[in-house]
Amino acid sequence: MYKIYSYSTLHSFAQNIFLKIGCSNEDATIAADSLLIADLRGVDSHGVARLSGYVRLWEAKRINTVPQIKIVHETPSTAVVDGDAGLGLVVAPFAMQVAIDKAKNVGTGWVSVKNSNHFGIAGSHAMMALKSDMIGIAMTNASALVAPTFSTERMLGTNPIAVAIPAGNEQPFVADFATTTAANGKLEISQRKNEDVPSGWVQTKTGEPSTNASELKNGGALLPLGGDKEHGSHKGYALGSIVDIFSAVLSGANYGPWVPPFPAYVPMPENMPGEGIGHFFGAMRIDAFRPAEEFKLHMDKWIRAFSSSKTVEGQKKVIIPGEPEVEFENERRKNGIPLLESVVEDLKRVGNKFGMEL
């Protein structure tokens, strides 16, 4: 059911595809880096499995592979970046670097991005800050699949938030999560297996609770983190809204129900109020608050305290955000990246288009 490929094989393949659709050498490398880090870290839904989706967006003329990405407004600690309809995989690292550079100068940097596209996993962009001893933050809006509390309409995307925090001897703390109860990728897995999903993940077209993994196809919606009001869904709804507003209302991108969809075959919303998809990035220099070494000693203490706290029966340990992803990365760098046969077929088809073999 799975085939194993090395990191370098998949990276070259993705890089070459990005070159074929017109990216510069530099952009093709950056885009392949952004994509492959998802496969390495075990976020299979956001890695090379999406490559054909990006190609289809390019075919539909919704992605500009030779964008002039630029800062359109700035202050010492902020900027708005116009992605010029480029690949989010390339626009995001550009914008995150702007945030990091500003943090070097004035302590923190905050960048809102318009006119971009799907940027891969939020975590990889947030993690760019780590090597400069900074906290990194990344978020993005996405096309509407989520119904706010009490609503039957899809008004928000799964709008993920990532926060990467450096530690000393311990691995960094890296949280990266959709602001819904379950990410869409998880729902799709249950759908393929024809399994029910837990309550609180989805609702029907009329807003009834449901455990049917295919509810989205029937006009239903994903639910904000919390599931229903009684379990705090108004908090998940607020979080997803904050991501939407920081990413798009601040920058001039599309927001709420007007965010362009990732699948190229889905028609664009009407009367769009902005440009493309929006992202938001932040970088905070640790030593803008306290000496980095001191901070790291305390982060190690924090991590060890949580890591060694007593577990419920049947669980080995309490997990620190980012820990499973590091295990995936170590294992997959050594033993390769397993791809579902259906993903391999899809990649081969994309390769064929451009006379390339996987």
Added chain:
Amino acid sequence: MYKIYSYSTLHSFAQNIFLKIGCSNEDATIAADSLLIADLRGVDSHGVARLSGYVRLWEAKRINTVPQIKIVHETPSTAVVDGDAGLGLVVAPFAMQVAIDKAKNVGTGWVSVKNSNHFGIAGSHAMMALKSDMIGIAMTNASALVAPTFSTERMLGTNPIAVAIPAGNEQPFVADFATTTAANGKLEISQRKNEDVPSGWVQTKTGEPSTNASELKNGGALLPLGGDKEHGSHKGYALGSIVDIFSAVLSGANYGPWVPPFPAYVPMPENMPGEGIGHFFGAMRIDAFRPAEEFKLHMDKWIRAFSSSKTVEGQKKVIIPGEPEVEFENERRKNGIPLLESVVEDLKRVGNKFGMEL
């Protein structure tokens, strides 16, 4: 069961109590403002109902009513504030003002606070940014009541996050929520009524799911937003952790299981790694990103789209974060603030100590 008091009666009463315990005129006013805004906005658990708790902390010599609150480190966009063991109700507005002032200069301001105490409701501090056309952010850690996913130990507080975003003709967007499924205040209400609580709010001492509102008394714990792993509790746990780290590991306050408890009778944790409780504040000038008027037009459009989205049967409308609190405030400014008899009794006892009548 309720007695109604005017805002001004309760404000004067609280102000006078703060004067009696040694606050300056200015600080007593600020503290009373911070406290009463909770009563006005319907967050009854964080208003004058807590006044006696602050007095007990002062009696236990855990609050310094004549603090020298000061900036101990800063860059153009950041600062660390030492609250000098002052009332959080006073320390927080000081620190939020520092964030606002920095945002005026360089676009954004970010302040981490150590050596503070309980700061009331997060929302009121975040909202200070609104009148300067800024987005305001406020968060705080709190003493440990929450078990991380898979843990049986209380490692995190209810660690709330507030984000206040200006709008044009519409009311501002103000989200203010604990990073747990349910705030402790809600649990206490069910406890007083001897009612069960929904699944996902609490667990037993050994980490079993429970619907017993008194589970905390039996050594159990509150649960992070999501409730259990299947419903995304690792996301709530990550969020609460981020609040803890930004508030305390960045500033040098106590974090995780070492945060000092609010009830003065609860002994302090041993081997505390920092000073007092920690908070984190942010201010982002809207026009550091795009013209404020343009932003507000789009915020109005955002709010109207969500507000008018179709509802599930039986619900009147989709609620915008902050909307119910505005309704409370309008009603209570006009008709007064209802206090439970038990709260009135408690306030009278505090008044008696200082020869004051309510």
